[in-house]
Amino acid sequence: MPWPLKQTKADMPTVHRRQDELVQTGVDTLDAILARDSGQDGTVWTAGTTLRRRQESSSVMFWKGHVPGYTVDAVKATCYVGCSAVQLANKLKDPTRLREYDATIFGCRIVEEVDVPSFTTIQFWQGVPLFPATAREFCVLTAERRLPGSQEIVLAARSIEHESVPHNAAYIRGEMYLTGFILRPVGKTSCFVTALRHVNMCGTAAPFVGRKADDMVAIAMNLQRLFGKPTEPNDLPATAVAPVSSLQRPAPHEPPPDASTCANCGKDILHGFSRHRCIVCHHVLCGDCARHVVKSKQWQVLRMCNPCAAENVANDQRTPPDKSPVRVQRTTEEIAAQPASQVSPTALLVVCAVASLVVWMEWPGHALVIFTVGLLSLFASIAHSPSGCASSRGELVRSR
Structure with a gap:
């Protein structure tokens, strides 16, 4: 089907249309989000940085896409979630839980249920106000599809005009071009989630209100925090579009905690000698080989081994001196001689x-x-x- 290059308010469905037309609009929205994710509609995706929280094995990767015909770019985040696709879809469809994983939405309510089997509903979303900017609001049409072959579940939404939700002068009505989730099952207890959003915040402070990439990464991390993380994401098959597991950063090498000898001099640190771990190389050393104490805000005594401390001092000595110009204070005569303009x-x-x-x-x-x-x-x-x-x-x- 031909994909439109620009969506205007004239193209948005209204409540005056029949129920079958609204259901068909939901089907078109599902097709559009699948095409935008795969790039069939001309969207060019650029991979961002793989992010991982400390002491967590799962990672999140965000993408930025240029959509032809739009001045606003689309963003998406991909991650593994330790929950089945069916259970996660049921939780994502609950409007009362939208605020738990999406920090940009303050409240959500269902205005009209168009078709229950296909989850075609009209919902009103109220955004979180960011002082001193004006808060945003959205009126969207939602839909759901479960692909029989790959068992994928697609949830999509787009903006709509509804007579029960008139424009409020205290808010700015934003345009949700396309938003939703694509859940790809990876085993019985985990799935690969793609959170995609293409939105125009409108207003003069739209670039400051919409953090875009940061918001999508936060949504993906909240899904992992609320609904579980995969136990071994590196062993999951690469069935998704974005190979997140292959881009994960390896953890730094740490020796086993039961090291009995000093890594520098070979002394027996289990009998008669103090035992310390270097904060730079993570090697276990005795007190003589880790004499440098590092201050911390947690009231803990941290140690650095002698070779790492010597290398740190050498790096400081190789740092070029500051050559910034010295600020000279002007005299009273110079100030009086300034032109009046x-x-x-x-x-x-x-x-x-x-x-x-x-x-x-x-x-x-x-x-x-x-x-x-x-x-x-x-x-x-x-x-x-x-x-x-x-x-x-x-x-x-x-x-x-």
């Missing part, structure tokens, strides 16, 4: 502060234009006033 740092700071306030308040277009023009006119009149500049310069000289 120079803009003071205080005025520049005030202009930047007011401009950032205008961006974060996200006023309507006409109010923003009027306020900006008036502010620029005021500062232009102050800057071109010779009496004001001379008086301010004279006060500055007298104060010094």
